[in-house]
Amino acid sequence: MINHCSGIMEWSPTPTPDNMRCRSARMRTMLNDRAQILLKALVDRYISDGQPVGSRALQQFSGLDVSSATIRNVMAELEEMGLIASPHTSAGRVPTALGYRLFIDTLMVVQPLDTARVQRLEHQLQPDNPSRLLAQASNLLSELTHFAGVVATPNRTTIQVRQIEFLRLSEKKVLLIIVMPDGEVENRVLLTEKDYTQSQLTETGNFLNQHYAGCSFQDIRQRVQGELHQLHHDMTALMAAAIAAGDEAIARKQENYVISGERNLLHVQDLSTDMNRLRSLFNVFEQKTELLRLLDAGRHAPGVHIFVGSESGLAGLDECSVVTAPYASNGQIVGTLAVIGPKRMDYEKVIPIVDVTARLLGNALSQH
Numbered sequence: 001m002i003n004h005c006s007g008i009m010e011w012s013p014t015p016t017p018d019n020m021r022c023r024s025a026r027m028r029t030m031l032n033d034r035a036q037i038l039l040k041a042l043v044d045r046y047i048s049d050g051q052p053v054g055s056r057a058l059q060q061f062s063g064l065d066v067s068s069a070t071i072r073n074v075m076a077e078l079e080e081m082g083l084i085a086s087p088h089t090s091a092g093r094v095p096t097a098l099g100y101r102l103f104i105d106t107l108m109v110v111q112p113l114d115t116a117r118v119q120r121l122e123h124q125l126q127p128d129n130p131s132r133l134l135a136q137a138s139n140l141l142s143e144l145t146h147f148a149g150v151v152a153t154p155n156r157t158t159i160q161v162r163q164i165e166f167l168r169l170s171e172k173k174v175l176l177i178i179v180m181p182d183g184e185v186e187n188r189v190l191l192t193e194k195d196y197t198q199s200q201l202t203e204t205g206n207f208l209n210q211h212y213a214g215c216s217f218q219d220i221r222q223r224v225q226g227e228l229h230q231l232h233h234d235m236t237a238l239m240a241a242a243i244a245a246g247d248e249a250i251a252r253k254q255e256n257y258v259i260s261g262e263r264n265l266l267h268v269q270d271l272s273t274d275m276n277r278l279r280s281l282f283n284v285f286e287q288k289t290e291l292l293r294l295l296d297a298g299r300h301a302p303g304v305h306i307f308v309g310s311e312s313g314l315a316g317l318d319e320c321s322v323v324t325a326p327y328a329s330n331g332q333i334v335g336t337l338a339v340i341g342p343k344r345m346d347y348e349k350v351i352p353i354v355d356v357t358a359r360l361l362g363n364a365l366s367q368h
Contacts, residue, residue, distance in 0.1 A: 011093060015046050023098060027081055027148055038062055038074050039083060040107040043095045047344055050269060052092025097309040100321070100343055104306055110351050127364035134258045137337060137361045142261025144353045147268070147341030148285075150300070151327075152257040152295045154334035160216050164208050165243055166190075166201035174201060174238075176245055181214075188245040192237070192333040204238050217243050257292060259285060269341040270319060277319055284316035294337040298324030304355050309343055319343060323350050325358035337361065 029041070041062040045053045055071040062071075075093055078084045083099035086092070095103065113121075125136050134151045141149025163179040172195050178186040212220050221243050262285055266272055271278060284291050294312055298305045307322040317340070324338040337358055339350050 009115050023101075026038065027098070027102055028084060030081070034064060034066070035078065036107060037064060038071060039078055039095075039099065040103060042075075042078075042084060042093060043099060043103045043107070046094055047346055050344060052087055052094050054092040057092075085089065095343075097343065100308050101311075104308070104347055107307075108348050111349050113352050113356050118360075121356060122360050122363075125364045127367040128183075133361065133364050135260070137357055138258040138260040140357055141337065141339050141353065142264060144357075145339050145341060145345070145350050146261070146264050147339050147350075148262045148265055149260045149337070149339055150183070150257050150291070150295065151259075151337040152292060152299075152335045152366075154329065160214060161220070162213060165205045166196075166238060168196060168198045168201055171195045176201050176242055178242065178245065185244060188241075190238075190241045190245075192241075196238075202236075208239065257288065257295065265288075265341070268342050270344050280316035281320065284314055284318075290314050294322065295338060297323060298322075299326045299333060299336040302326075304351050306347070306351075321345055321347075323347070323354045325354045327358040327365070328362040331366075334365070 028036075032339045038058055041058055042053045045057060045061055055075060058071050058075070059066070059068055071206065075084065078099070079086065079093065082096055083102060084093040085096050087094055121140060124140055125133060127133060132152060138149040138151045141147075141151075143149075160181050161178060162181045163177075165177040165179075167175040169175050169189065174190045174192055174196060176188045176190050178188075180186070192278075194334070212223070215223070220239070262282070265281065266278065271281065291314070294307065294314060294317075298307075304323060304325045307317070307324070309318050309321065312318075312322055319342065320340055321343045322338050322340050323345075324336050326333045326336050327366050328334060337354065339345075339352070339354055
């Protein structure tokens with residue numbers, strides 16, 4: 001969770017019964033101040049340049065007045081604890097997933113975005129259409145982080161109707177237009193058993209708008225069943241088609257997300273050197289179900305939540321981190337957005353971007 005105060009964004013992790021987080025908390029109590037400073041310096045340096053960090057670099061960038069031998073001893077202890085590792089024969093060390101977790105939970109300092117930048121981001125989220133808003137938020141996350149930006153569409157178990165229209169396209173072919181209260185439009189071509197005139201279609205649309213505008217499709221279905229004797233047979237058939245179209249629209253919106261910038265990951269050195277890893281990652285994007293389950297987990301946690309590597313539970317994301325935050329509309333959480341990138345991402349930069357975008361998206365949606 002992120003708390004805003006006096007120019008500093010205070011980072012406190014969302015509590016979960018995650019094994020890695022529990023191990024991280026135990027490790028934290030075992031590290032003295034010097035070890036914590038060196039671990040933070042190592043993670044910062046590795047995030048910055050992507051190269052294994054040696055004792056001389058740590059001596060230079062940690063700010064500690066200690067010898068290289070002392071630093072090597074501390075690094076050996078950190079490696080024994082599983083917080084850092086030595087890649088191949090390199091003399092330097094890199095953070096492990098557990099090392100990143102401890103860094104995220106206790107060592108990093110997240111700075112908030114300045115007011116001017118937040119205002120610029122707000123102008124890029126125009127509340128003219130909810131569907132367009134989600135795409136804008138996804139693009140914004142991708143552009144600002146250079147990773148993949150994902151926005152899960154709001155969970156909707158009902159769709160209300162503001163207006164219904166029927167337009168004759170040709171013999172036995174009718175265009176159904178459903179307008180939602182938020183301005184979204186669903187179109188569907190209906191193949192009818194008889195040929196309707198435009199006058200009949202207009203009359204049916206006017207009747208339905210007069211009696212059912214503002215109702216959900218579930219309510220309309222129940223009312224139509226109770227009021228069949230008041231409806232012409234022609235209207236009943238057209239109404240049944242409209243209800244079926246509404247059911248399909250609900251099913252489509254319940255499990256979906258907007259993603260931008262996934263191609264950015266093709267250029268991330270930590271991911272692009274292994275084609276099998278990339279293939280597995282993009283399978284996660286294509287299959288959707290597992291990623292949506294992960295985003296839903298982030299939805300139930302307050303504030304920003306971070307899944308490092310295997311914490312996501314998805315094999316395709318083992319070498320990635322996922323930074324998520326729920327977004328709300330009119331005070332109710334309706335979805336989740338996220339940034340997906342390598343474990344070696346600049347968390348101190350990405351976290352406030354995700355946090356602010358979630359809040360701005362919620363504010364824009366609440367204007368409808």
